[in-house]
Amino acid sequence: MGRILQWVMRWGILIAAGLFLGKALLTHWQGVSELHLQPQAWIYVSLAIVIAVCAQLWSALVWGLILELLRHPVPKRWAIITLLKNAPAKYVPGSIWHLYGRVRAAQRRGIGLEFATLSVMLEPLFIMAGGLGLALGHGSAPNLLILALMVILLAVHPRILNRLWRFWCRRQGKESTVGAMRRYPLSVLLGALAFMALRSITFICIVLAFTPITLGLLQPLMSGFSFAWVLSLVIPSPGGLGVFESSALQVLNGSLSPSLLLGCVTVYRLVTIAAELIGAGAAYLIDEGKEPLANSKAG
Template sequence: MTAKLLNFTVRWGLLGATLLFLGKTLVTNWHQVRQLHFHSETWIHAGVALTIAVSAQLWWAQVWGWILKVLKYPVPKRWSIVVFLKNSIRKYLPGNVWDMYGRVRAAQQRGIALESATLSVILEPIFVIAGALSLAVLGDSSPGLKALILGLILLAIHPNVLNWIWKWGSQLRGKNSSSVLMQYYPVQVLMGAGLFVGLRSLTFLLVVSAFTPLDQSTYRPVVGGFGLAWFIGLISPVPSGLGVFEVTALNALDDFLAPGLVLGAVALYRVIVIVADLIAATLAYLINEGQEV
């Protein structure tokens, strides 16, 4: 069995298994799902959540420009936002790489080295993973392990470590690599990632509260469970973490929210994020990327 076939089997096998689990859970808890009703307050919460989701997407597009700056290629804010948003919607295409490919090509056309452009799109999800883990630590399950993984990620993105890893990987592929890729520790990018995941977690909280009032004591575990589900979804081989995010959320939030409520919330959250991506991409096509802001 070739590596390509193995990867295909694992990816779609995992997707099939998670969807089967979700289907069984949905059937078992269908009576709870049917009790979820959309009323005026629900739509208000959903509207605010959508606004925040769009803001998060716009913000993260700017942070990608900061990543390029750390890699010695400062770019105009407007350019990074437009290029990111135009290509971000392509992540829903089969293959799950077309958004990255589009950004790398756009960066090359601007004169950014292929090596740095590629590294920027590789680092971007790593920063999101670090942010998601920082939320997951708030949860009650295995906080020590999550903190350890987060610490290893923060160590791996240190310039000395990251540049060495990248150079070593390039040598394995028989390619030359720049001696220095990252100039300094990306504190600004990490803070930007923190705000991004904070906005996404607020989006999820609003979605949950659209169906049921939340007590302040449940904010922390719900945010922690969301962070864990997001983290597992990001590192899974399944496109966009489809099914994996939902299954993890069900298990992480089982002690705090009814399964039917979680199913309804994650479904609405998915829809809101996709609509936010579409709105942000539409805005990008209305903006002239060649001007500075």
């Protein structure tokens, strides 16, 4: 029954987001049809793809830092290749297959299922913290954003996280005398903040491909984009499809016209998918190195 409810919720959200975007497109179709790319648009789009690929690489490094904090350090090369190979699977219905692929790869390196699963569960939490940090400048529900950020910053503190870890282990019928994390993950939080900054710059490059913007608009665009991204993480949808676009139309409505936003979020989605496919294709051509024995000791 729970799985059916989750399935209905995911597809219901996706359909609702699709209907919202369809209505917005019909309402502002004339403005969308009149959009024109700048003469130097190809430069901005190319730059956006490069930055989007860099964001993927940075995200892999953040995951590697999480595993290191969990006392399971892995080579940066392996973390990058593993994440890139599995990234496109986020668009498969269920929204977990890219995580499942990374967990299985971590197990093949001898990392226990519990720690491998914990690493991919913590990653979106850190990314959300980075997004909330940038979104604070947007001005929408600042008290709620600050509260959510503080909750995450407290939840990842070793004293709290380790207690939650031991409680979870007991629920699974296992006793754990070792905590999950050794020290406060400041490096991971800063890495997540940098990842969200790269994502925001990617979006800004897409906007510049359509229209020049003033320096005063950079901060609202970055904050608004981050807010929309956080919402796409909170609301379940394969790869944030539909949810991010709908959120961006609402959050950034005061900064850009609806027709321009529709064009920007569409091109941004195409750019990020292209970057993920480029990264995955390159990852399959690169040797990730020898893996340790799967039966090596894991915590």
